[in-house]
Every structure is written in C-alpha cells, then in structure tokens.
Amino acid sequence: MLLENKTAIITGGTGAIGAKLCEIFSLEGADTAFNYEKSEKKAEKILTVIKENNRQGLAFRCSVLDSAGIEKMIDEVIRKFGRIDILVNNAGITQVLPLPLIEEEDWDRMMAVNVKGMFLVTKEVVRRMIARKSGVILNIGSIAGMRLLEVPVHYAAAKAAVTGFTISLAKELSRYNIRVNAIAPGMLDAGVGTNVPEKQYNEYMKYCTAGRPGKPEEVASFAAFLCSDKAAYINAQNMVVDGGL
Amino acid sequence: MKKDAKRKRDYIYYDFTRSMCRRCGKIIDAQIIFRDGKVFLRSICPQHGASEALIAANIDWYLKVINTRQATDRPGKFSKEISEGCPYDCGLCTWHEKACNLPIISITNVCNLKCPICFTYNRDDPEYFMPVEEFKQVIDWLTASEKSIDLINITGGEPTLHPELFKIIELCRRKEIGRVTLNSNGLKLAEDEDFVKKLAGYGVYVILSFNTFNRDIAKKMHGADVLKKKLDALKNLEKYGVQTTLMNVSVKDLNDKEIGKVIDYALKKDFIRSVTIQNMTYTGFAGGRFTPRKHLPIDEVIDNIVKRSATVADRAHHTIPAKLQNLHKKTRFSPDNSIEHREKRLTHDDFVPLPGSHPLCYSVCYIFRDGDYTFPLKRLFPGDEYYEILGKKYLVHPGENFQRILSDKINEIWARKDSYPESERILKMMKNMIGKLYPTGEHLSPFERQKRAEKFIKIIYIHAYMDEDTFDLSRVNRCSVLVPGIDKTYIPVCTYNLFYREKDKRFRKAGERGIR
Ligand code: SF4
Numbered sequence: 017m018l019l020e021n022k023t024a025i026i027t028g029g030t031g032a033i034g035a036k037l038c039e040i041f042s043l044e045g046a047d048t049a050f051n052y053e054k055s056e057k058k059a060e061k062i063l064t065v066i067k068e069n070n071r072q073g074l075a076f077r078c079s080v081l082d083s084a085g086i087e088k089m090i091d092e093v094i095r096k097f098g099r100i101d102i103l104v105n106n107a108g109i110t111q112v113l114p115l116p117l118i119e120e121e122d123w124d125r126m127m128a129v130n131v132k133g134m135f136l137v138t139k140e141v142v143r144r145m146i147a148r149k150s151g152v153i154l155n156i157g158s159i160a161g162m163r164l165l166e167v168p169v170h171y172a173a174a175k176a177a178v179t180g181f182t183i184s185l186a187k188e189l190s191r192y193n194i195r196v197n198a199i200a201p202g203m204l205d206a207g208v209g210t211n212v213p214e215k216q217y218n219e220y221m222k223y224c225t226a227g228r229p230g231k232p233e234e235v236a237s238f239a240a241f242l243c244s245d246k247a248a249y250i251n252a253q254n255m256v257v258d259g260g261l
Numbered sequence: 262m263k264k265d266a267k268r269k270r271d272y273i274y275y276d277f278t279r280s281m282c283r284r285c286g287k288i289i290d291a292q293i294i295f296r297d298g299k300v301f302l303r304s305i306c307p308q309h310g311a312s313e314a315l316i317a318a319n320i321d322w323y324l325k326v327i328n329t330r331q332a333t334d335r336p337g338k339f340s341k342e343i344s345e346g347c348p349y350d351c352g353l354c355t356w357h358e359k360a361c362n363l364p365i366i367s368i369t370n371v372c373n374l375k376c377p378i379c380f381t382y383n384r385d386d387p388e389y390f391m392p393v394e395e396f397k398q399v400i401d402w403l404t405a406s407e408k409s410i411d412l413i414n415i416t417g418g419e420p421t422l423h424p425e426l427f428k429i430i431e432l433c434r435r436k437e438i439g440r441v442t443l444n445s446n447g448l449k450l451a452e453d454e455d456f457v458k459k460l461a462g463y464g465v466y467v468i469l470s471f472n473t474f475n476r477d478i479a480k481k482m483h484g485a486d487v488l489k490k491k492l493d494a495l496k497n498l499e500k501y502g503v504q505t506t507l508m509n510v511s512v513k514d515l516n517d518k519e520i521g522k523v524i525d526y527a528l529k530k531d532f533i534r535s536v537t538i539q540n541m542t543y544t545g546f547a548g549g550r551f552t553p554r555k556h557l558p559i560d561e562v563i564d565n566i567v568k569r570s571a572t573v574a575d576r577a578h579h580t581i582p583a584k585l586q587n588l589h590k591k592t593r594f595s596p597d598n599s600i601e602h603r604e605k606r607l608t609h610d611d612f613v614p615l616p617g618s619h620p621l622c623y624s625v626c627y628i629f630r631d632g633d634y635t636f637p638l639k640r641l642f643p644g645d646e647y648y649e650i651l652g653k654k655y656l657v658h659p660g661e662n663f664q665r666i667l668s669d670k671i672n673e674i675w676a677r678k679d680s681y682p683e684s685e686r687i688l689k690m691m692k693n694m695i696g697k698l699y700p701t702g703e704h705l706s707p708f709e710r711q712k713r714a715e716k717f718i719k720i721i722y723i724h725a726y727m728d729e730d731t732f733d734l735s736r737v738n739r740c741s742v743l744v745p746g747i748d749k750t751y752i753p754v755c756t757y758n759l760f761y762r763e764k765d766k767r768f769r770k771a772g773e774r775g776i777r
C-alpha cells in the first residue's frame with residue numbers, strides 16, 4: 017500500500033475527482049478526512065467506502081471559503097487522526113461562459129473558490145506541518161491553465177494560479193521537508209468535464225492521443241503515488257494527466 | 262380541353278409541375294401562374310378540364326421564399342426502386358430528397374368527435390387499435406433507418422382512446438428517440454386528470470387541437486360545443502406541466518382572424534411550447550365536403566398573425582416613460598403607433614421557410630423567451646446563420662454549429678452594443694440560457710440539452726398540408742413528414758392521405774369513394 021499509516025485531508029470530497037481521491041487514498045491505507053458543501057448523501061456514501069477500506073473517515077460540511085469553519089475542521093482532524101500528512105486541494109468550480117458574458121461577480125466567485133479557497137485551507141494545514149517538519153501538499157489544477165484551449169478565461173486564470181501557488185510554496189516550504197506538487201488533469205468524463213460544449217469536446221478529442229476523455233480514478237491513483245514516499249524526489253512539479261494532448 | 266386552350270391569357274406563366282385531378286385522382290400536368298398579385302396552381306386534367314387553387318396570396322412573398330436555401334438530407338434507407346414514378350413508388354423511392362424528420366403514426370381509427378374539418382379518411386367500423394407488437398415493428402423500422410430521431414408523433418383517430426396507449430409510449434423510450442408527441446382533441450384530457458398526470462410522468466408532449474375561443478365557431482368546426490372541454494384540457498395540461506403545442510386549423514373567414522389571440526395566449530403560458538397553424542385542407546371524409554372551399558396559403562396566415570397578434574416584447578418596453586410620451590405627442594407618432602411599439606409586433610420578416618421542407622409547406626418563427634422578455638430570433642440573425650441554426654430537422658439542435666453561431670453573435674452584440682437595441686437584456690438572456698445548457702457537474706444528453714434550449718424558445722409553425730386542389734409533386738419530393746409502415750416503408754403524409762390511406766383497410770372500406 018502506498019499510503020500506509022498516513023493521514024490525509026481532501027477538499028471537495030464529494031466531487032467526481034474528490035470521491036475517487038477518498039476511495040483510492042483509503043484503499044492505499046490512509047485515514048481520510050474531507051469537506052464538502054452540498055450533498056450530505058454523497059458524503060455518507062464516501063464515508064462508507066472509506067470504512068469498507070478499513071480506514072478512519074471524517075466528513076465536514078463547510079465551504080473552503082469559511083476560514084473559521086476550516087480551522088475547526090483541521091482541529092478536529094488533528095484530534096481524531098493525531099496529525100495531517102497529506103493535503104489535497106481539490107475543491108474547485110467551473111462555469112461555461114464566453115468572455116463577454118463573464119461578469120465581475122462570476123470572476124470573483126471563480127477566483128474565490130479555486131484560488132482563495134486553496135490558499136485558506138493550505139495556510140491552516142501548513143501551520144501544523146511546519147511544526148512537525150513534514151508533509152505533502154497536492155493541488156489539483158487543470159490543463160485549462162496551461163494550453164491553448166477554448167476554455168472560459170476566468171477558469172483558466174484560476175487554474176493557472178494553482179501552478180504559481182504550487183511552485184512558490186514548494187520553495188518556501190522546502191526547508192521544512194514539505195513537498196508541494198500539482199496535477200493538471202485534461203478533460204475527464206466526470207465532474208467539470210461532463211458538460212463541456214460539443215465544439216470544445218470535439219476539438220479536444222481531435223488532438224488527444226488517447227482518443228477519449230480521462231477517468232477520475234486515473235487522476236486519483238496518480239495523486240496517491242505523488243503523495244506517497246515513493247515520490248519523495250518529486251517536488252514543485254505540475255504533472256499533466258491529459259491523455260497526451 | 263379546347264375551351265381551356267382558347268381562354269384569354271389573363272395571367273403570367275411562372276412554372277410547371279405535376280398535380281392531381283380532384284375528380285379522377287390521376288396525376289396531371291399543372292402550371293404555376295400569377296394573376297391579380299396572387300399565385301395559383303392551375304392543373305389540367307385531359308378528362309375533367311382545368312382547375313385552380315390559390316397557393317400564395319402575394320407574388321412577392323412567393324418569389325422571395327420559393328428559392329430560399331434548402332437543406333438536403335438524404336433518407337437513411339430507401340425501400341423502392343423507381344418504376345411507376347412519383348407518387349406511386351412511395352416507399353421511399355430512391356428519388357426522395359428528405360429523411361424522415363417527423364414520423365406520423367396513426368394508432369387508431371376511433372374518435373369521440375366527428376369534426377366537419379377533419380381531413381383524414383377514417384372509417385370506424387370495425388374499430389381499429391394498432392396492436393402493440395405492430396407498433397414495435399414500426400418503431401424498429403424507424404430506428405433502423407434513421408439512427409436518431411427527434412420525435413415520434415402518435416395520432417389517430419383520437420389516440421388517447423387506445424387501450425394500450427402507455428405500452429406504446431413505453432416502447433418509444435429508447436436512446437435513439439428524443440420524445441413522443443401525442444395528438445388529441447382534448448376530451449379525454451379534460452375529463453381524466455389522472456391520465457394527464459400519467460402523460461406528464463412519461464414526458465409526453467401533447468399536441469392539442471385548439472382552433473378558437475368562440476363557442477359558435479367551435480361548434481362549426483368540431484360539430485359540438487367543445488370550448489369548455491378544450492379549456493379544461495388546457496387547465497389540466499398546465500397543472501401537470503405537460504409541454505404542449507396548440508394545433509390550430511385555420512379556416513378562411515371562419516376562425517383565421519382569431520390566430521393572434523391564440524398566439525398571444527401561447528406566449529404567456531410556460532407550458533405551451535409552440536403553436537402549429539395548419540391551413541384547412543379540403544380532403545378526407547369530412548374535410549372533403551366542407552364548404553365553402555377557400556384555400557388559405559401560408560403568407561395569408563402570416564398576414565393574419567402580423568396584423569392580429571398583440572406583441573412579442575418585454576412589457577417594460579411598452580410603458581413609454583412620461584418624458585417620451587410628451588415627445589410622442591409632439592411628433593406625428595402617437596405612442597401606440599411609435600416605431601418602438603410597432604417593432605415589438607411580429608412582422609412578415611420574422612417568418613422563414615423551414616429549411617428542411619418545401620417553402621410552400623412550412624414556415625416558422627422562433628421567438629426567444631426568458632421570463633417576461635421575448636424577442637423574435639430572426640432579428641438577431643438576419644442572415645444565413647438563421648438557416649444554419651434551424652438546421653435540416655424539425656427541431657433545433659443546440660450542437661456545435663449552434664454554439665459557434667451563438668458565440669459569434671454574443672461577441673458581436675457585446676462589441677457593438679449601441680447598434681443592438683436591448684443589447685444588455687439579450688446578453689443576459691443568453692447568459693441564462695448557457696447556464697442552463699451547460700450546467701457543471703451534471704450530464705445532459707443531446708436530447709435533454711435540446712429540451713432545455715426549448716425552454717427559452719417559443720415556436721410558431723405554419724404547415725400548409727395539400728389537398729387534391731393544391732397537390733404538387735415538387736413538394737412531395739422534399740417532404741420529411743412521413744408515415745412509416747409495418748412493411749418497412751415511408752410515405753409522405755399528404756401523399757398518404759390522398760393516395761394510400763384509401764387503400765389502407767384499417768382506415769377505409771373497399772370501394773368506398775370518399776368525395777371523389
Ligand atoms: S408534402 Fe405535405 S406533409 Fe410533406 S411537408 Fe409538404 S405539406 Fe407537409
């Protein structure tokens with residue numbers, strides 16, 4: 017098992033990638049905590065999966081933008097799990113809109129959830145990691161922030177920010193033995209990828225060597241590897257999982 | 262014949278086609294001619310002489326539409342080689358130009374009304390109800406020949422009387438089929454609320470025949486005082502949110518001037534998706550005897566709508582601010598006749614031929630709608646893009662092409678806001694629509710997306726069926742409204758009504774001659 021005796025916290029645990037992260041991390045041996053915003057039913061299902069994998073699970077209903085809620089959540093995880101070895105910043109949103117229709121509030125919401133949320137959770141967790149001089153952080157970005165693709169600009173901008181955040185944080189935390197990486201998934205057949213308009217979908221498929229959209233588990237199993245000690249020599253990287261574009 | 266040759270030529274010859282003789286039923290030569298600003302189909306039977314029928318009320322309209330861009334859409338499968346020629350090789354023969362966009366399946370000959378305007382041949386002895394197994398065969402054939410089909414229309418007789426209707430509807434739940442539309446005169450829908458609820462549960466779209474708000478006219482058209490029933494049916498359909506089309510048979514000098522009222526009603530109601538106006542066709546057991554026989558061409562229907570439908574615009578724009586009102590008083594425009602106000606009404610230009618059919622068969626007007634705000638789509642897309650949006654099918658497909666045209670338009674409106682009246686409101690509407698069409702984290706099939714797009718659109722279709730007088734082979738050849746058979750055939754519905762239904766033992770007794 018890749019993550020035996022580790023403890024992990026995953027944001028956006030009920031999303032398509034989030035649910036697979038919880039499933040695979042617990043399968044690989046990690047006690048797994050996650051937060052979610054909307055679906056209590058989904059959260060319960062995921063908890064059951066974690067328990068079926070014989071690991072401890074914790075679920076919190078709180079937004080990544082609610083700093084007080086996050087602090088409470090982290091405290092609770094520490095109390096139950098003893099420590100946090102791994103943080104996966106996975107919570108994120110998208111919105112299909114061309115530039116003319118993106119209004120200030122759309123921009124703000126996109127930046128808030130995808131960038132500020134990542135910052136708030138990371139800051140709270142890193143505090144505990146620095147104290148223990150160990151930890152792994154993995155941020156879920158997107159190919160949208162890297163390549164010449166027709167994607168909503170506010171989404172692309174937010175996902176590009178993930179890359180900048182990742183590398184500078186890796187530098188800053190290196191002296192505490194904390195690794196920080198990012199994964200940039202391509203188009204998946206679930207989550208934000210489900211309702212990609214036909215035009216963009218077809219264009220992606222035209223250039224994708226795999227010739228199909230990816231699956232959330234293909235991102236999640238790679239994430240488990242990156243967060244494991246086997247990947248100890250991988251740091252400050254933005255790893256692309258896009259089927260070869 | 263001689264007499265006809267000697268006749269003074271008081272017309273302008275325009276074109277040549279093939280038609281049929283009302284008396285002997287033979288396919289005969291015909292001319293399209295212009296006289297007194299109007300367009301006529303003039304057919305000449307060697308035995309029974311010449312006859313004329315109005316096919317357009319205005320030459321300019323006719324010349325404008327007759328060569329509009331047509332979408333070719335070859336049928337998926339042909340069943341017959343050419344041997345006797347059109348329409349005797351119907352099957353489809355290899356000559357047919359259009360795939361099936363609108364399959365029409367009659368599941369019974371039984372009806373609980375005897376409408377004098379009914380244009381089908383419909384015996385009711387013995388009673389015929391299509392067996393479920395037979396229906397399945399038809400559906401199998403449909404899905405084998407056309408891979409994906411937007412809708413299946415179930416009709417009759419009165420199809421709600423079929424004892425196994427829901428089994429039939431169940432059979433249409435396949436991934437290749439977008440939806441079922443069910444014709445009805447509304448009696449059952451008025452009387453049986455649970456039935457309507459069940460239809461809603463199955464996601465069936467209802468096409469309710471609705472011709473008038475006037476009781477006397479209703480009596481003349483349906484042979485009974487059915488207005489109350491029709492209104493009750495509407496109430497039930499609205500209650501259960503059944504997506505509804507009002508099917509309006511328009512009869513010249515009877516109910517044709519009421520069409521504005523029907524459209525205004527439809528535009529106000531969320532559950533009503535479209536209005537289909539069908540001109541009166543003088544064929545079938547009842548319709549063939551209906552008098553007076555006055556043909557009502559598409560452009561005359563458009564004229565009736567334009568003159569009589571109140572408004573299509575946002576109410577907010579109708580209240581002219583006090584300051585402006587004074588201005589209006591000072592100018593020669595009264596507020597009511599102001600340019601702004603006039604533009605809110607539908608105009609002739611808001612209607613175009615449906616690209617998937619002959620211009621004399623179908624005309625369509627799309628109206629964007631977001632809450633209280635409405636806007637005729639053609640005004641946003643005055644050029645060829647409009648035809649691309651409409652596509653070659655009966656319903657719009659919000660696919661790649663649609664998306665490209667829409668995003669070009671959004672950019673253009675945004676970049677040139679000043680030249681687009683109400684640009685802010687239109688952009689807001691587009692944003693709402695995109696949010697509904699591409700919700701994140703929720704998977705929509707193309708058919709589901711199509712249904713969501715339709716929530717933002719009201720459609721007025723004008724469908725001019727043909728009878729013996731207006732029958733024109735050049736129209737049949739491009740018809741996509743087809744009757745699929747159990748014998749792996751398709752027959753264009755006008756041809757079916759005029760040539761084939763009478764041979765169909767289910768709907769007509771042997772030797773029975775109808776009106777001919
Ligand atoms: S041939 Fe008849 S059924 Fe076919 S499109 Fe023309 S009018 Fe409609």
Ligand SMILES: [Zn+2]
Pocket residue numbers: 282283284285286287306307308309310
């Ligand atoms: Zn004749």
